[in-house]
Amino acid sequence: MLPVASLLILVPLIFAAVTFFAKTKEQAAGMGLLGSLVTLGLALYAYMNFDSSTAAMQFFESVEWIPSLGVSYTVGIDGISMPLILLNAIVIPLLVLYSWKEEREAPNRFYGLILTMQAAVIGVFVALDFFMFYIFWELTLIPLFFMVNIWGGEKRAHASYKFFIYTHVASLVMLLGIFGLFYAAWQQTGVPTFDIRELIAQFQFFESGMLRDAIFLAILFGFLAKIPTFPFHSWLPDAYSEAPTAGSVLFVLLKIGGYGLFRIILPMLPNTGSPNLIIAMMGLLGSVSILYGALLALRQKDLKRMIAYSSVSHMGYVTLGSAGLVALSVSGAMFQQFSHGLIMSILFMSAGAIHASAGTRIINELGGLARKMPKLAVIMMVGFMASLGLPGLTGFIAEFLVLTFSFVNLPGFVVIALLAIVITAGYHLWAMQRAMFGVYNEKLGDVKDINALQVFSMAVIALLVLYFGLNPSPVLDMMITNSEAIVSLAAAAGV
């Protein structure tokens, strides 16, 4: 069997290196497409050979790296990471196709960074060693920083620095937590190791309750700022809206914060000093994010900023569902990550297409675009409907699972989140009505519809949203298997 987990990192990385040396735009885009297609093939191969009935690691590889520090090269895929890898592998080639015909400076760097990003994100998902995990975690910053800084909008410098420094500081706090974990475990067992699963297993044996809480909170902060939840969200609207379309989509695929919750936070949670307090806090942050993001999205004038705030709202479901700590609420949170990645890709691609052809993203300056851009209107409608949680599309499955099964443990917070549903529908429809319907704004001149490649890439994602909305089992089953394992840990500890 192929060492898929390693190849999934290596292939995009190698293609990225080659792409940086491409001479022409066609070469660069072609290399980008080829690399991402090979990655997609690998991801599909992994998915085909994946056994969703077990929560154990599959495609496991482990080689010693720095034995004196217990650092090793350990990778593996399980039901938590598989869907996210699949998401990345599917969207990136479509993203390359989407941006195929756009004119921009330095296309070789552009596509190279996209592939680097893919390698880094997949690296985070497959790494089972904190050392590697952190390296890939920080590596994701670099392509995003340059994406925003080079090809971004007017305030790109400010947005890129803000994003970089903010999330980097949060990552450093997390790094402190990782070190604490590492040293405390070393002291405990006498053997240094960075193995994520081993360290999490050792976590419960630390004597000092304060140490455990400090480690836990430091790591949690790193993840919450990356997801992001209210009140750590303020980098997001700037970064999402200033980034070029491809950058926004890459941001959307950056699901490492939520992934960290499932991989690291939830297994550690039962052994903290006051798990119930932390669950309540996470539930509160999640539900407040849902409501807060929705309310702010209602007020945005810029289409992309609106989508960015709606992203804060949607990611709140991930936090809330994790805090719900019922197998199905946690799998709902996982599914929300998957679904959100697909849906937001459509939305940002739509917003990007509108900006490219109409020249503005300010909702009130648009109007009646459906007449001039009928293809976009249909696809965008699917995206918007999925985003507002229409049944039959993926968003509903995730939201339904999260809300319903979190209600078992956290009824109050679910009620807060429910308030947001009407508002969510409100801002989506408002934006749709102003931008796409009504009388065509003649000031926009002659607006062209999206090209065939864009139609193809967006339609594929839209069809996936529909497919997984009608039949979520292909990814949901493995999520449930793993969430049951996570939740049984908590149940064993009596939470």
Place this chain on the structure above:
Amino acid sequence: MALEEFAFLIPVLPALAFVITFFFGKKLPSGGAIVPIAAIAASFVISFMITLGLLANPEEVVSQSVSWFAVLNLGVLIDPLAAVMLSMVTFVSLLIHIYAVGYMSHDPAKSRYFAETALFTAAMLSLILSDNILQLFVSWELVGLCSYLLIGFWFEKPSAASAAKKAFLTTRIGDVMFLTGIIVLTADLLKLAGGFTEGVYLLRFDEIFGYIPQLSALQANVFGFEVSHLTIITLLFFGGAVGKSGQFPLHVWLPDAMEGPTTVSALIHAATMVTAGVYLVARTFPMFIAAPDSLMVVAYFGGFTALFAGTMGIVMNDLKRVLAFSTISQLGYMMLGLGLGAAIGLEAVGVSLFHLINHAFFKALLFLCAGSVIHAVGTQDMRELGGVGKVMPITAATMAVAALALAGFGIPGTSIGTSGFFSKDAIIESAFLFGEHTHNWVPYLFSIAAALLTSIYIFRLIFMTFTGKPRSSYGGHESPAVMTIPLGILALFALVFGGLTQTGFMNFLEETFTNSFVSVDIGSLAEIGGNELVHAAGHEPLFILWLPLIVALAGLGIAFALYYLRAVDLGALASMKNPVYKLLYKRYYQHEIYTEFFSIGVVYGVVAFLAQVVDVVVDSIVEAVGIVTVAASEELRKIQTGVVQTYATVVIAGVSLLIILVKLIMEVL
């Protein structure tokens, strides 16, 4: 029978028709209308055959389930309740589709129209035959989506886009309540069942109904009141029904929904969408009857809506708006009928559904006639119409039939009468029984007063539109046969359906909850809910039996005097100076209260506060950290003078200080 195996095709065929028409409709003749028509016709045949089978053997319902995701399932359940709804929806929808071939013939986007109406029908059919509450909700939302798309069909008209949004958002408020109800129900079931069992579909109706006694026993404290969980769940479900079925206070979207093509209005008002709320309450009736106070709430809301909408119906000048308020009012009757279950038990479902079916025929007919007028004349303002009856005799005649059915003309005690007569009188008489039994006379008074208003507004419409002299110059002609034939068929049904099926229909629906799929004892459930049932119907005083007809005749008389004979000058009465008229014409200032005060004032106020204060503060903290850092470094870097001697001095001073410190520490230690 092998046909039952194909029950799942009933919604699937129109859904496929949607796909085909959406992508290939433009290449097909008349916008691909033939595809949805064929699909819905096939669905109708399947539904009708299954209904016939059920009529012979009501015990053997059609029930199929497949696992969907997690512990939830998709399934088909065709019991008497679903069967009559399916037959009605497919039949009415089929006629409306045929009619639309003529009505939409000039519209360039007609393939989109036919695709969306096909999906609309598919969603409604899936709603009706779902065997679990989740699938019902999913279809429920899809119905909402389709109504959004269809009301906003002419999306370039700002008013249409805005009405579509309003419809979606208003019903969404109800949908959230419905969803909350499902969430509470699921969480409770999970607790009661003690986790999941393999192969048990938690949200299927038979499971839910099995847990009713335990659900009723769970108590929650809401604002200091001890409330049964079942009451909370059912009231939340009813909240969903209020939104979908246009009950007060969420009825505001329905009159605005007139912005779509008239055929869409006919679909929404007769066959799909608005009846979904009534159907939901009927479908979960065992829960409602076992929940203390829930049915009482339903009865009061229904009765009030019937009256409330009627008062607005009499002042509207727009042909379609009058019909819209009439729909709200009639839906109020249906809800009232269901609410009366607190006294008459399962009979309430029969009474209410009977009115629903009859209403579907005559309301579809009313809208299609109105569409025929609009199609030919080009305006829908009744003040500009008049004398249309001479130009369009078939339309006028069928519309008159529909009006008679709506007002409920018939002879009590016989089986002579229009469809509306049998069903509406049944509800009013049940309301009387309810009043007699529980001493709550308010619903009965509401229903009688609403009956008077119904008669006035519908005959006002008839007289203003079809009689007298034209009040503006319009050219008109009778509509083509593809439009008038459906009118004729519907008129026939509006006239005779009620009389023919009256008792059989009620008995058939009584079988809904005792069959091979689920078997509940309504009597004992009613005891749980504290509802005492009466079984002695049918010996009301003669006056009570005749009263509905009397008020209907009175309404006809008033309308005849005012709008045909013009006996009284209405100029002073019907002017904005008359505060009552103004209140009614402004629709009780709902727009001001809902949109301007609540949506814009309250919600936007909160949002403005969040955006301008909270988010700015949160963001400022982040930005401030950066600014402070930069400012501090701006000051601190001035230490670097660039003069080597300063550095040397500082180094010497530092070294000296260090030596002194070390020395001191050594001595202390």
Place this chain on the structure above:
Amino acid sequence: MIPLSFYLGLAALLFSIGLYGVMTHKSGIRLIMCIELMLNSANLNLVAFSSYTDTLNGQVFALFSIALAAAEAAIGFAIFMAIYRMHDRINLDELNLLRW
């Protein structure tokens, strides 16, 4: 024999004079002279210890140090010559291009 402390005291005095000069004088030439003074005080210490402990190590180091001082002075003066050609004087306070 003169006690070691005398040599050390002298060297400390010389070092302090040199240090004072380095810290206060603005002229480059004087600066280099003061640095030489400090180096020589160190040399004095080396030689004194060498003689006191009866080994030659210290004297060898002192020779290295003198050679180093010569090299340093040569480079230093070369730099100052270049500065003098540009500014017509060697005022150390004006040479603050590296500040901030």
